[in-house]
Amino acid sequence: xxxxTIATHDDHHDHGHPSGxxxxxxxxxxxxxxxxxxxxxxxxFMVGGAMIMAVRxxxxxxxxxxxxxxxxxxLIGVHALIMIFAALMPVATGLANWLIPxxxxxxxxxxxxxxxxxxxxxxxAATLLVMPFILALFGIGTGAVATGWTLYAPLxxxxxxxxxxxxxxxxxxxxxxxxxxxxxxxxxxxxxxxGMTLMKMPLFVWAWLITAFLLIATIxxxxxxxxxxxxxRHFDTHFFDAAGGGDPILFQHLFWFxxxxxxxxxxxxxxxxxxxxLSAFARKPIYGHKAQIYSFWAIGIMSVIVWxxxxxxxxxxxxxxxxxxxxxxxxxxxxAVLFFCWIATIWRGSMTxxxxxxxxxxxxxxxxxxxxxxxxLADVAADAQYHHSYFVVAHFHYTLFAGGIMGAMAGVYxxxxxxxxxxxxxxxxxxxxxxxxxxxxxxFIPQFFLGLAGMPRRIPDYALQFTEFNMIxxxxxxxxxLSQLLFVYIIIKCARGGEKASDKVWExxxxxxxxxxxxxxxxxxxxxxxxx
Amino acid sequence: xxxxxxxxxxxxxxxxxxxGLAHAEYAWNFPEPxxxxxxxxxxxxxEFMLISIAIFLVVLAIMIYSIFTHRKSKGHQPANFTGxxxxxxxxWTLVPFAMLLFIDFVVMGIPAYHSVVMMEDTKTDADMxxxxxxxxxxxxxxxxxxxxxxxxxxxxPEAQIYNKEAKGEHYLLDVDNHVVLPVNKKVRxxxxxxxxxxxxxxxxxxxxxxAIPGFMRETWARIEKPGIYRGQCAELCGKGxxxxxxxxxxxxxADYKVWVAQQKAKQESAAASAEKQWSKDDLMKQGAEVYAKxxxxxxxxxxxxxxxxxxxxxxxxxxxxxxxxAGGRLVKDGHLDRVMNGKPGTAMQAFKxxxxxxxxxxxxxxxxxxxxxxxxxMVQPAQAKxxx
Ligand code: HEM
Ligand SMILES: [Cu+2]
Numbered sequence: 019x020x021x022x023t024i025a026t027h028d029d030h031h032d033h034g035h036p037s038g039x040x041x042x043x044x045x046x047x048x049x050x051x052x053x054x055x056x057x058x059x060x061x062x063f064m065v066g067g068a069m070i071m072a073v074r075x076x077x078x079x080x081x082x083x084x085x086x087x088x089x090x091x092x093l094i095g096v097h098a099l100i101m102i103f104a105a106l107m108p109v110a111t112g113l114a115n116w117l118i119p120x121x122x123x124x125x126x127x128x129x130x131x132x133x134x135x136x137x138x139x140x141x142x143a144a145t146l147l148v149m150p151f152i153l154a155l156f157g158i159g160t161g162a163v164a165t166g167w168t169l170y171a172p173l174x175x176x177x178x179x180x181x182x183x184x185x186x187x188x189x190x191x192x193x194x195x196x197x198x199x200x201x202x203x204x205x206x207x208x209x210x211x212x213g214m215t216l217m218k219m220p221l222f223v224w225a226w227l228i229t230a231f232l233l234i235a236t237i238x239x240x241x242x243x244x245x246x247x248x249x250x251r252h253f254d255t256h257f258f259d260a261a262g263g264g265d266p267i268l269f270q271h272l273f274w275f276x277x278x279x280x281x282x283x284x285x286x287x288x289x290x291x292x293x294x295x296l297s298a299f300a301r302k303p304i305y306g307h308k309a310q311i312y313s314f315w316a317i318g319i320m321s322v323i324v325w326x327x328x329x330x331x332x333x334x335x336x337x338x339x340x341x342x343x344x345x346x347x348x349x350x351x352x353x354a355v356l357f358f359c360w361i362a363t364i365w366r367g368s369m370t371x372x373x374x375x376x377x378x379x380x381x382x383x384x385x386x387x388x389x390x391x392x393x394x395l396a397d398v399a400a401d402a403q404y405h406h407s408y409f410v411v412a413h414f415h416y417t418l419f420a421g422g423i424m425g426a427m428a429g430v431y432x433x434x435x436x437x438x439x440x441x442x443x444x445x446x447x448x449x450x451x452x453x454x455x456x457x458x459x460x461x462f463i464p465q466f467f468l469g470l471a472g473m474p475r476r477i478p479d480y481a482l483q484f485t486e487f488n489m490i491x492x493x494x495x496x497x498x499x500l501s502q503l504l505f506v507y508i509i510i511k512c513a514r515g516g517e518k519a520s521d522k523v524w525e526x527x528x529x530x531x532x533x534x535x536x537x538x539x540x541x542x543x544x545x546x547x548x549x550x
Numbered sequence: 551x552x553x554x555x556x557x558x559x560x561x562x563x564x565x566x567x568x569x570g571l572a573h574a575e576y577a578w579n580f581p582e583p584x585x586x587x588x589x590x591x592x593x594x595x596x597e598f599m600l601i602s603i604a605i606f607l608v609v610l611a612i613m614i615y616s617i618f619t620h621r622k623s624k625g626h627q628p629a630n631f632t633g634x635x636x637x638x639x640x641x642w643t644l645v646p647f648a649m650l651l652f653i654d655f656v657v658m659g660i661p662a663y664h665s666v667v668m669m670e671d672t673k674t675d676a677d678m679x680x681x682x683x684x685x686x687x688x689x690x691x692x693x694x695x696x697x698x699x700x701x702x703x704x705x706x707p708e709a710q711i712y713n714k715e716a717k718g719e720h721y722l723l724d725v726d727n728h729v730v731l732p733v734n735k736k737v738r739x740x741x742x743x744x745x746x747x748x749x750x751x752x753x754x755x756x757x758x759x760x761a762i763p764g765f766m767r768e769t770w771a772r773i774e775k776p777g778i779y780r781g782q783c784a785e786l787c788g789k790g791x792x793x794x795x796x797x798x799x800x801x802x803x804a805d806y807k808v809w810v811a812q813q814k815a816k817q818e819s820a821a822a823s824a825e826k827q828w829s830k831d832d833l834m835k836q837g838a839e840v841y842a843k844x845x846x847x848x849x850x851x852x853x854x855x856x857x858x859x860x861x862x863x864x865x866x867x868x869x870x871x872x873x874x875x876a877g878g879r880l881v882k883d884g885h886l887d888r889v890m891n892g893k894p895g896t897a898m899q900a901f902k903x904x905x906x907x908x909x910x911x912x913x914x915x916x917x918x919x920x921x922x923x924x925x926x927x928m929v930q931p932a933q934a935k936x937x938x
Contacts, residue, residue, distance in 0.1 A: 265765075
């Protein structure tokens with residue numbers, strides 16, 4: 019794979035592109051755009067985290083201490099929307115922008131101007147999400163969307179103008195994702211280096227290709243659903259109003275037809291690069307390259323046929339319940355193949371444990387807990403006990419935080435020296451990992467027990483038997499949140515200087531991107547490498 | 551402000567930990583099941599959890615072994631394999647796959663099938679029906695065969711919620727009217743809602759089902775042990791979502807009959823009082839009580855509401871306007887109409903579904919003569935009755 023002819027073309031291209039603020043506003047360069055995506059994601063991660071720390075402060079003990087229930091509902095809803103759409107998705111898109119051209123030997127993304135657009139739709143969308151909070155301070159409106167991120171009708175039909183803001187934010191975020199996806203698909207299909215057949219393509223690139231297809235298939239459904247919601251709110255259309263001949267459950271079907279694949283949209287890019295990291299630090303080739311590609315496909319396709327397992331308690335005919343239960347369980351098979359390949363990749367390797375490897379191993383273990391509790395949730399009868407309880411909150415944080423965010427952190431640490439040209443501070447990186455992993459478990463393990471004991475989610479105040487576990491969870495959340503300041507510091511420090519990174523960065527690193535200098539030249543490959 | 555409170559909560563935390571976890575009542579699993587469904591669900595859950603934990607531990611053990619032996623610092627040389635190469639290796643990789651297939655669809659799949667079928671069978675041998683209607687933020691219960699109907703709301707005082715008073719034992723899980731059910735009878739529970747989606751959940755029954763406006767859903771419970779069982783609404787239904795408890799009291803069949811008789815008598819006297827003329831003082835007194843229970847959450851104790859979602863009643867045009875025309879007919883969009891029929895698309899529900907004639911007459915009279923509103927008039931229960 020790595021035997022490529024490398025472009026030794028000089029950096030003459032550098033003259034003539036804009037500098038200063040214009041460089042960032044008008045840039046069409048995949049690396050600049052990738053950087054902006056990732057900075058945006060990091061900022062929003064901190065904003066979403068700050069919101070949930072306020073929530074955890076309120077839940078620290080029973081009684082209403084800090085806020086009104088309305089405001090509490092706004093915080094949890096916006097926390098989730100931000101974490102999903104403005105933190106996890108953008109960081110994956112940022113990595114895609116940086117890495118896909120470098121991994122396939124292309125100079126840039128196929129549609130650079132579109133790329134600029136797809137980034138610059140994000141800041142206005144984030145503003146729309148957060149603005150109602152600020153407007154409310156001035157007495158305008160009732161604050162942000164207070165319906166949870168799922169926006170279930172009819173609650174969202176009766177909500178305040180925060181719901182309208184959220185609907186428009188979702189429209190913008192959706193357009194951005196679709197544009198980015200089109201770009202990814204076109205780049206991958208057209209700009210691969212000669213000799214890089216689809217089957218030789220790196221797993222990260224493969225995973226993103228499937229992610230892009232999933233986005234293009236499901237985002238329009240979400241856009242349709244929220245548009246119907248908008249017309250129900252303002253033009254009396256009654257799509258979701260039984261009194262007018264509509265059906266409130268239709269909204270849930272439409273939402274989760276998007277919402278379930280969305281989980282895989284968030285996770286596929288991470289599964290894509292995980293084997294790269296494990297293989298680099300085990301100094302061993304990736305195990306089961308093809309098996310993983312087929313598993314990605316299987317999971318991608320299956321993800322769009324299991325949506326109703328998110329609302330078993332709504333009442334469905336028995337055959338529908340059984341179908342959604344068994345099809346959901348079936349997803350554990352391709353997922354198990356992935357786990358098998360990850361573990362076989364490190365098995366009998368020669369491992370070292372730098373920060374990216376720590377995060378990668380942590381990812382495999384903690385995401386395993388998320389996956390297994392998901393298997394348990396598939397059981398319809400037991401799900402009646404888990405659904406909308408804290409058990410579910412713990413489960414999806416094991417997938418979205420441990421699987422998503424911690425996975426993304428592994429990737430960021432792995433490629434950061436490549437991006438910046440400097441090594442990050444290894445000691446601080448390891449500290450960051452251990453703080454994150456420990457406080458993460460401290461936060462979410464108690465939530466499993468809270469759920470089993472019967473604590474519903476999304477309540478601002480709770481009965482006394484839930485007190486102790488909530489306190490532990492809050493302490494975990496505060497330390498988890500504070501630990502992330504260290505992450506920000508490490509990144510800034512690394513961007514500003516430090517030990518020079520070699521081109522290959524890691525002893526065991528493979529892939530075309532490691533044949534470029536660190537940091538790579540402005541147009542990654544100006545002469546196409548040839549794969550032998 | 552907020553800092554102070556935050557600090558106070560930390561201090562509270564320290565106090566509790568230093569007192570040796572005073573009321574530590576850790577629960578590691580579902581609360582004790584009291585219906586066949588909950589028992590079955592618990593078994594399935596335990597089985598699934600044990601299998602999952604076993605799989606997790608096996609995988610973790612393999613990983614830990616690998617991490618400790620296959621490391622560079624120990625001089626371990628990396629192998630070079632990228633997939634199964636010989637026929638027997640291919641076969642061996644299929645073994646975990648086949649095992650998982652077997653676990654998914656046989657070991658877990660078959661018990662899961664039976665419990666789902668059991669959960670969905672709400673009708674076979676059902677002894678009675680309980681109808682549950684969710685509204686923001688209360689539950690209305692109806693016993694169609696007995697003709698009993700009442701509303702059940704949270705009774706935890708605000709002072710406890712805002713930490714001005716010590717919290718009671720059943721903090722947030724106490725209501726004014728318990729649902730009383732006989733033990734060992736299969737109760738078919740029908741659910742619907744008047745506004746948004748709510749979810750009726752009593753963990754010890756293993757039953758959780760959504761209450762959806764405009765649709766009827768069902769579940770069932772056969773309570774095998776007398777006692778008081780508590781649950782909460784489980785679907786985000788607005789700001790009162792955390793304050794919508796469910797309390798079910800399971801009693802012997804004899805006690806149940808006594809309770810039914812009492813309820814019927816109560817209901818008859820309420821109907822009789824709707825016929826008589828009430829004095830304004832009686833209306834105001836009863837009205838204040840109804841207001842405190844039904845209206846305060848949204849319109850606030852001082853009648854100022856939380857505009858624009860929950861409009862103020864003080865100085866409201868609607869309240870200070872006519873509600874009946876000269877002929878005694880209901881004025882559309884007048885005060886009485888709004889209270890009886892609600893306003894679709896908002897949290898203002900049709901109270902004629904949940905309140906008696908006397909209660910409606912009383913609360914309307916109260917609103918017209920409180921918060922600085924000085925209409926001076928009153929509504930008689932008979933008038934409200936005539937408008938149904
Ligand atoms: C500092 C780390 C985090 C903490 C302490 C945290 C904590 C919480 C809490 C307490 C809730 C409210 C649960 C409820 O009552 O329903 C919540 C909701 C949620 N969180 Fe997080 N979270 C964190 C990070 C994340 C991340 C990284 C993601 C996703 C990428 C995420 C996704 C969600 C979602 C989807 C919800 C559901 C919101 C809703 O009910 O509408 N969280 N989180
Ligand atoms: Cu509710």
